[in-house]
Amino acid sequence: MLVPGSQRILAGEEYTKAETKMKAFVDKFLKDVAALEQRASGRVTPAMLSPVRVILPDNAGTDGRGVRLEEIATVGVREGTTLIITVFEEQTLKHVEKALYDAKISGVVPQKADSRTVKIPIPKPTVEARLAMFSTAQRQAEDTRVLIRKQHQTSLKKGGYEKHAPEIKEFQSLADKYLTEVDKILAEAKKSSGAK
Structure with missing residues (x-):
């Protein structure tokens, strides 16, 4: 041409x-x-947690960066203001909580609801x-x-x-x-x- x-x-x-x-x-x-x-608009979506990487003891050697949250848990929104994370396996919950803190996403403060669930109320900006x-x-x-x-x-x-x-x-x-x-x-x- x-x-x-x-x-x-x-x-x-x-x-x-x-x-x-x-x-x-x-x-x-x-x-x-x-x-x-x-985040600034106050819309709460599971995508807010996309930067979170969870390091699990049995796969930490794979690449050291961990797995994406959605690979080991479901992430949903309740009442438009709260993220609900439900892990597939109970023993991964503590690793998920640590990953949420380590990600340092503003306004994200995990609260353990039960042995498989973490709630994250997102304050209005x-x-x-x-x-x-x-x-x-x-x-x-x-x-x-x-x-x-x-x-x-x-x-x-x-x-x-x-x-x-x-x-x-x-x-x-x-x-x-x-x-x-x-x-x-x-x-x-x-x-x-x-x-x-």
Whole structure:
């Protein structure tokens, strides 16, 4: 297929690699912000516990990172404000409780209900909590920007381009495109948090 000269990317494979990585950084940031906004909105869903990894003594050697909560328990929502975790096997409950504390998810304080169940009442978010969520999003935005800029620099070094090579412009506009995406996501988060 012939590509018009104005649309052809001179930097080639390195450009494609850089674009893939930058897109992945922005996608992760978008996902993180969506999770923050969900918590800030007060909507209680089992997805709030998706970062939780449970280390079980018999499989701790597999990769050391543990298993996902939904692999060893069911997670449900009661009355729209309380998460209910029911483990499949009684002996895993104490490991689940430890994992919940270790995950350090704001507002998550597990309460043992019986030998197989943990309740987690989720408080309604305050204005302060929403602002705290936004400041977390701001930090994550800056981290994402740093990753994009580093990728930009790495790609330029790998390419070894001359000072005024057209490829440098291509990489710059690629980085600018993804930095703009980060700004847009952050602006949306600011709007939904009510931050000034």
